[in-house]
Amino acid sequence: MKEKKRNDLKYFTSLGIVIQFGVVVVSNIFVxxxxxxxxxxxxxxxxxxxxVFLFLGVASGLYNGVKYLLKEAQKYEKHDKDANDE
Incomplete structure (x- = not known):
């Protein structure tokens, strides 16, 4: 049962990251x-x-979104590395 809760937590965390990526990209394009x-x-x-500004918004949105995803990936790698060391 505990493993199922852990998998659900990972699922919702991943879903939150994807939603955040979408919000960052769409908000940059909108602005x-x-x-x-x-x-x-x-x-x-x-x-x-x-x-011109729509193209700049797409470029800015994708740049900021990918930057966010890379930051989250580094956080997960650090967390996994710390968990494996223990």
């Missing part, structure tokens, strides 16, 4: 899209800034 929209609204009105 960049809003900035691009308002700059376009006040300047050229040809959707150039919207497209």
């Amino acid at each position: 960049a899209g809003v900035i691009g929209y308002f700059i376009d609204k006040w300047t050229l009105k040809n959707k150039l800034f919207l497209i």
Whole structure:
């Protein structure tokens, strides 16, 4: 029974990491899209800034998301290494 609880905890922890990754990526894209929209609204009105800022948002979102995933992976590796040493 204890092993099942441990597996459930690992599952929900992994699910939380995936959800956090998605939130980071989508929020970066959304913020960049809003900035691009308002700059376009006040300047050229040809959707150039919207497209540029959406690409920047995608790049920023993926960069920050992957950085977050790598940080979590290092945390798990350290935790597994400490558990194996004991």
